[in-house]
Amino acid sequence: MGILKELQNRILIADGAMGTLLYSFGVDYCFEELNLLQPDRITKIHEAYIEAGAEVIQTNTYGANYLKLARYGLEDQVKDINAAAIKIAKKAANGKAYVLGTLGGIRSIKKSAATIEEIKRSFREQLYTFLLEGVDGLLLETFYDLDELKTVLQIARKETELPIIAQVSIHEVAVLQDGTPLADALKQLEDLGADVVGLNCRLGPHHITKALEEVPLPERAFLSAYPNASLPDYIDGRLIYESDAEYFGECAVNLRNQGVRLIGGCCGTTPRHIKAVREKIQGLAPITYKEVKVKQTEPTVTVLSKRNKPHLHEIVAKERSVIVELDTPKTLNTTSFLEGAKALKEAGIDALTMADNSLASPRICNMAMAAIVKNELGIRPLVHITCRDRNLIGLQSHLMGLDALGIDQVLAVTGDPTKIGDFPGATSVYDLSSFELISLIKQLNEGITFSGKPLQKKTSFSVAAAFNPNVRHLDKAIKRLEKKIKHGADYFISQPIFDEKKFLEVYEHTKHLSKPIYIGIMPIVSSQNAEFLHNEVPGIKLTDEIREKMARCGSDREKAKMEGIAIAKSLIDAAFDLFNGIYLITPFMRYDMTVKLVQYIHQKCANRVQERKITN
Known part of the structure; x- marks a missing residue:
C-alpha cells in the first residue's frame, strides 16, 4: 500500500534507537561499519523492533556519509556500508515492515563542521545508494541546522518521488537554535516537498509533546515524532537513559493527541519502549483536528538605551x-x-x-x-x-x-x-x-x-x-x-x-x-625579548634592522627601553596616516x-x- 497511504488512515509505529543497543553491548566505535563486520547483530536488532511492534524501521546508516565515515578512515566505503545496511534491513523486514533509508544531519550548532557544498556532495553519494538499492522512503533525521536540512531535502525531492520524512532537532521547546519557531520550520519543510515533518532526538517525550502543542496539523504532510527515552544521566563515563518503557508508551498517546501519525524513538529507546507504544496506540485513530496552543512570550526589548557613548568600531x-x-x-x-x-x-x-x-x-x-x-x-x-x-x-x-x-x-x-x-x-x-x-x-x-x-x-x-x-x-x-x-x-x-x-x-x-x-x-624591552618574538612566537617576525638596534643595547635595560620606545614611535609614524x-x-x-x-x-x-x- 505504501507508507503515505497508510498514514492517511492510521498511526504507524516506527522503531527505536540502533546506537543505544549497540552501545549497551559494548560497541564504542563506528556503528555503521558493523553492517559489513557483524551484519547478524544488526539484523537481530531490526527483528527485535519488528517483533515489538515496529511497522517502520530505519537502516543503520545515520552516520554512513563521507564526512562522518572519514573520522574512522572509512570514507571510501560509503557505498558498501550503505548498500549492506539496506540489504540487512530489507531481509529483516521481510515484508512485515517498511524500510526507511536514514540520512543524518552533519552540522549541530557548529556550522564549521562542514560547508554546504561538502554536505551536498556527501549527501548525494549516500542518497544515490539508497535509490539504487531500493528503500520504501527516506528519513532525514537529527538536523539542528535548518538550512542544512532544507538543502538536502530539495536535493532528495528533485531526485525521487519516494516518501520523505524530514525531522529537525531542537534544544528548546518549540524553537530551533537559530530562533525559527518550530511551526514555521515544519511549514517550510512541507512547502519544500517533505511528506512527513517532525522532531527527533535531543528532547524526551514530555518536551517534544510540549513543542508540538504550538504546531498546527500540516495542510498536506503528516507529523512524526521520535523522542529520546528521557534526559540522560552520566554514570561512570557513560550516558545512561533510565526512562520507564510504560511511561514512554503513555507519552505516545499524548503525541497522538498532538496529531502525530508516525511515532518512533531515538536515543535511549529499546524494543521495550516500542512495545509499550504499540500497546498504548493500538486501536487509536489519528486525530484530524487540533487547537493550537499559542504560547505568550514577553516582548523582546533592546538595551541600546544603556549605551552612553559610541562603540569602538563607530569611533575608529x-x-x-x-x-x-x-x-x-x-x-x-x-x-x-x-x-x-x-x-x-x-x-x-x-x-x-x-x-x-x-x-x-x-x-x-x-x-x-x-x-x-x-x-x-x-x-x-x-x-x-x-x-x-x-x-x-x-x-x-x-x-x-x-x-x-x-x-x-x-x-x-x-x-x-x-x-x-x-x-x-x-x-x-x-x-x-x-x-x-x-x-x-x-x-x-x-x-x-x-x-x-x-x-x-x-x-x-x-x-x-x-x-x-x-x-x-x-x-x-x-x-x-x-x-x-x-x-x-x-x-x-x-x-x-x-x-x-x-x-x-x-x-x-x-x-x-x-x-x-x-x-x-x-x-620591545630587550634584545632577548626581540629574539624570542622573532624566533619563537608564531606569526611574528622582526626586521634585521630592529634586531640589530636592540642587540646594540646589550644588557643596558634603560637604553633598551628607550630604543624600544623609539622603534615603536617610528612604527606609529609609518601607520599613522594609514x-x-x-x-x-x-x-x-x-x-x-x-x-x-x-x-x-x-x-x-x-x-x-x-x-x-x-x-x-
Whole structure:
C-alpha cells in the first residue's frame, strides 16, 4: 500500500534507537561499519523492533556519509556500508515492515563542521545508494541546522518521488537554535516537498509533546515524532537513559493527541519502549483536528538605551582612536595592574583591552578586572573571549554576565593552545571556531540564545575579530577577514607589526574592507625579548634592522627601553596616516612604555590639527 497511504488512515509505529543497543553491548566505535563486520547483530536488532511492534524501521546508516565515515578512515566505503545496511534491513523486514533509508544531519550548532557544498556532495553519494538499492522512503533525521536540512531535502525531492520524512532537532521547546519557531520550520519543510515533518532526538517525550502543542496539523504532510527515552544521566563515563518503557508508551498517546501519525524513538529507546507504544496506540485513530496552543512570550526589548557613548568600531571609523592591552595579573596582587590602568586612562586611551588567559596561562578573570576598571576607574574595558576555555554553556553564560555588568566591547578569538601554557595537559574545548563565536554573539544581539530561546532582551555587543598580517600569503589572511565580516565582525584588531613597509602593504590589501582596523604595535624591552618574538612566537617576525638596534643595547635595560620606545614611535609614524586605530600591546606590565606611546600619538594628533590651522 505504501507508507503515505497508510498514514492517511492510521498511526504507524516506527522503531527505536540502533546506537543505544549497540552501545549497551559494548560497541564504542563506528556503528555503521558493523553492517559489513557483524551484519547478524544488526539484523537481530531490526527483528527485535519488528517483533515489538515496529511497522517502520530505519537502516543503520545515520552516520554512513563521507564526512562522518572519514573520522574512522572509512570514507571510501560509503557505498558498501550503505548498500549492506539496506540489504540487512530489507531481509529483516521481510515484508512485515517498511524500510526507511536514514540520512543524518552533519552540522549541530557548529556550522564549521562542514560547508554546504561538502554536505551536498556527501549527501548525494549516500542518497544515490539508497535509490539504487531500493528503500520504501527516506528519513532525514537529527538536523539542528535548518538550512542544512532544507538543502538536502530539495536535493532528495528533485531526485525521487519516494516518501520523505524530514525531522529537525531542537534544544528548546518549540524553537530551533537559530530562533525559527518550530511551526514555521515544519511549514517550510512541507512547502519544500517533505511528506512527513517532525522532531527527533535531543528532547524526551514530555518536551517534544510540549513543542508540538504550538504546531498546527500540516495542510498536506503528516507529523512524526521520535523522542529520546528521557534526559540522560552520566554514570561512570557513560550516558545512561533510565526512562520507564510504560511511561514512554503513555507519552505516545499524548503525541497522538498532538496529531502525530508516525511515532518512533531515538536515543535511549529499546524494543521495550516500542512495545509499550504499540500497546498504548493500538486501536487509536489519528486525530484530524487540533487547537493550537499559542504560547505568550514577553516582548523582546533592546538595551541600546544603556549605551552612553559610541562603540569602538563607530569611533575608529570616523576619528583617531587608541586602545591598549594590559594583561590581567597571574597572581592576586592587582596593585601594578590598577596603577597601570589608571596611568593609561590619564594618558587618554579609548579602551583597555584584556586578554583571556593569554598564552594559555591562568590569570585573574578578565571579566572581573573589566568590572573593576569600569566601575572604579571609569575605563571602558574591551574583553577578549577565547573558544579554548569554555564550552557553549560557559560561553553563553560568560557573555550574559558581561552584558549584566554593562560591558559591551568584546574580541572573539580562538585562543592559544593549552600545550604552550602552564598546564600543557589541560583540555582545550574549542566547541566553536572564532567565526561561529562571532555569529552567536550577534545572535545574542538579536535577543536569541545559542539554543534559539528568546533572551527577553537584546545585548548590544560590539564584536572585534583578530587579524594576523604577519603571514606569508596576506591574500589568504584577508579572505579570513572577509569571512569574519560575513559572520558579523564589526572591526579588527591586528597582531603587532614590526616592519614599517608592512603597514602600507596591509593598508593596500584591506582598504576595500567595510570594517575598520586597529593596527597592532608593541614596544620591545630587550634584545632577548626581540629574539624570542622573532624566533619563537608564531606569526611574528622582526626586521634585521630592529634586531640589530636592540642587540646594540646589550644588557643596558634603560637604553633598551628607550630604543624600544623609539622603534615603536617610528612604527606609529609609518601607520599613522594609514589607520585611524592604533592598538598598543603592553609588554610585561611595562605600562610606562605604552603611556609614553599614547602621549606620542595624541601629540601627533595635536600637531596635525595645528598644521591644518596654519595651512588654512
